[in-house]
Amino acid sequence: MRKVLLLFLLVPLLASNQKRLSDEKPRAEARPNIVILLSDDQGWGDLSVSGNTNLHTPNIDKIAKNGALFDRFYVQPVCSPTRAELLTGRYHPRMGVRSTSEGGERFNLDETTLADAFKKAGYATAAFGKWHSGMQYPYHPNGRGFEEYYGFCSGHWGDYFSPMLEHNGAITQGNGFLADDLTERAMAFMQEHKDQPFLVYVPYNTPHSPMQVPDRWWNEFKDKPLKMTAAQGIEEDLNFTRAALAMCENIDWNVGRIMEKLKALNLEDNTIVLYFSDNGPNAFRWNGGMKGKKGSTDEGGARSPLLMQYPKVIRPGTKVNEIAGVIDLLPTLVDLTGIAFQPPKPLDGVSLKPLLTGKGTFDKNRLLYSYWNGQTSVRSQQYRLDSKGKLYDMVADPGQTTDISAKKAEEVARLKTAVNQWNAEVLPGIAGEDQRTFPVGDREFKYTQMPARDARPEGGIRRSNKYPNCTFMTNWTRPDDAIVWDVEVLADGDFDAVIYYTCAPENVGSTFELTMGRNQITAKITEAHDPPLRGMEHDRVERMESYVKDFKPMNIGTIHLEKGRGRLTLKALDIVGAQVMDFRLLMLERVK
Known part of the structure; x- marks a missing residue:
């Protein structure tokens, strides 16, 4: 009787254990997650793992301690070429990347991206941060395999404290210091998708200028003596360096938060984490004595840290001495995860898995190329x-x-x-001039942003700064002045048009029109909005880029656009005061 009773009690327990094991089995066999952490303008020497005693980056360093450190890893000398190569595994000039703004930062639409491949394989895909590979869909991250996007698509941003950003194409407001905000979004996505494999790409905006960082990190560096400086004979702006290092320590704190989140979700062992930078340092500072900085094809402009952790495969403390490049990351991640992927075009990169595992062969006689500005x-x-x-x-x-x-x-x-x-x-x-236009009105995407960055000023209109990426148009004073975009409307439709503007009280009353071909709408500025330039209140050193304003949205009506190429133009009909407005952005939202 006692045996029967004992068996009666054990059966539910055994069944429960069997169910628990069957529930855990899919997770145990799940494909590894991927977290790609990319800093902006951080040099090889801007980490304590590289030997820089001016700062401490324990969380980033720990990725190398728990995984692999690549001693000779190469990216391109500037931002957008590196990002294009990360996403495609191919050298950037092949794909039409010729500059860092005004459309030249885009890689061609017939390329297949890392996110495309992993999305097709069943991964949840997201990017949080600086995109810098095109703004208008299908160049937009949502058109290149990322189901979720939050950040800014431009090459740099003018404000890092609760700035205007976008979420899947719609304008939104950031929450706090931008690098912290991006981290919060990334962690929330990992939480939401913890039960399926995910690819999370976090391209931070720092330590790119403007040099803005919260007091918590700046106070540590503002009066700090720097023991390690640029090579003798090279002039260094020490305050700029202090700000950059403070921003790097903030990144490290955020990397630590992401790593702790993976632990809390019990995902650390089954997640591939990569950390690297997009080019050399954005100013001369200690960089291991290498020649060159950002923009240079010499060692200092193209060498980046690369730290990679994957506990299931990579032995802690692995050091890779062979040269490797950003073009290798896509084939490496495909190889490590085992997803089915047949690249439609030949890759320039190769899998680094043999270097990480010590198994298989690797061509140690390969060559890597750095290209920029001819x-x-x-x-x-x-x-x-x-x-x-x-x-x-x-x-x-x-x-x-x-x-x-x-x-x-x-x-x-x-x-x-x-x-x-x-x-x-x-x-x-x-070769030759860039013949690509800016796409408008793709039926698969509701929003099309047309920023001042991508426009061509005509007449007396000028940009607020010579660096286009986060600028606005000003000095709109004459009837023959115009703001023009060369566009291709991808499908007929009706679009609500909203401009982001500022206008002094004495200039209220000007009328203007938005035209393309035979279609136009006319609007009048009826409300003053004249905020001051700002940004300097957060800058730790004087910036070289444009200052910003708090631009006001104004709905100017609904315009019908017909499929085809043409000029999308803003032009004044009647100017009441000294100028029409300062202009930042035209947002087109498909309504039909």
Whole structure:
């Protein structure tokens, strides 16, 4: 009787345990999650793991401690080329990336992205931060495989404290310091999708200028002596450096929050975490004695930290000495996760899995190319041939101080031939003028933003700053002045048009029209809105980019747009005061 009773009691318990194990089995076999953390303008030397004693980045350093540190990892010299290569595994000139603003930052629409591949494989995909690969759909992140997007699509932003941002195309307001806000959004997405594999891309906006950082981090650095500085003979703005390092420590704090979130969700062991930067440092500061900074194809402009953690596969403390590049990340993540992916175009990158696991073969004789602004350099495992044809032994002379081309004529000839072949194959992708227009009105996406950044000022209108990415149009004083976008309307439709403007009281009353082809709407400014320039109140050092304003939205009516190419134009009909307005953005929302 006692045995029967005991068995009676055990059966529900065994059934419960069996159900629990069956519930856990899918999670145990689930594909690994991916978290990609990308900083903006952070140099290789801006981490304590690189040996910089001016700052402490324990959370980022710990990724290397728990996983792998790539000793020689290369990105491109500026932002948008690196981002395009991360997303596609292909060199950026192939894909039409020719500048960092006004449409030249976009990679072509026939490319397949990392997010496309993982979305197709069943991953939840999201990006939070600086996109810098196109604003109008389908260049928009929601059109390139990311189901969720929050941040800004421009190349830099003028305000890091509760700024105007966008969420899946709609304008919204940020919440607090931008890097902190992006982290909160990323953690919320991981929480929401903890029971399915996810790809979360967090391209932070810092330490790119303007140099804004909360007091908590600035107070640590504002009067701090810096023991490690730029190489002798190079002028360094120490306050700029202090601000950059403070911003890097803030990033580290946010990286720590993301790592703790993965732990709290019991996802750390099954998540691949990557951390790197998009180019060299945005000013001369300590960078391991390397030559060059952001914008340079020398070592200091193209070398980035890369730290990667995946406890199931990567042994803690792994150090990779072979050269690797941002073009390798897409094929590496595909290989590590085992998703089915057949790239429709040949990849330039290769999988780094053999270097991470010690299994398989890897070509140690490969070459990596750095290109920007007409300059190409090439890196082998031992040498760099710079854009002027000088050869450096990067093992014996990492600072590129001694040209050894006269002693290594055969190596110079080999690398010059490689550069010529690469240029001939890749650079035709950016030959001639950029003929791509800005797309408007894709039926699959409700919103089209047309910022001042992408417009062409005509007449006396001018930008608020020579760096276009976060500018507005001003000096709109004459009837023949115009703000013009070269666009292609992708499908006929009716669109509500909203402008973001400022206007002094004495200038209220001007009328203007928005036209394209035979269609137009007319509007009148009836309400003054004249906030001051701002941004300087948060800047730790004087900025070189435009200051910002709090622009006011004004609905100017509904315009019908017909499919096809043309000029979308804002032009004044009657000017009452000194100027029509300062203009920041035209938002078109499809209503039919």
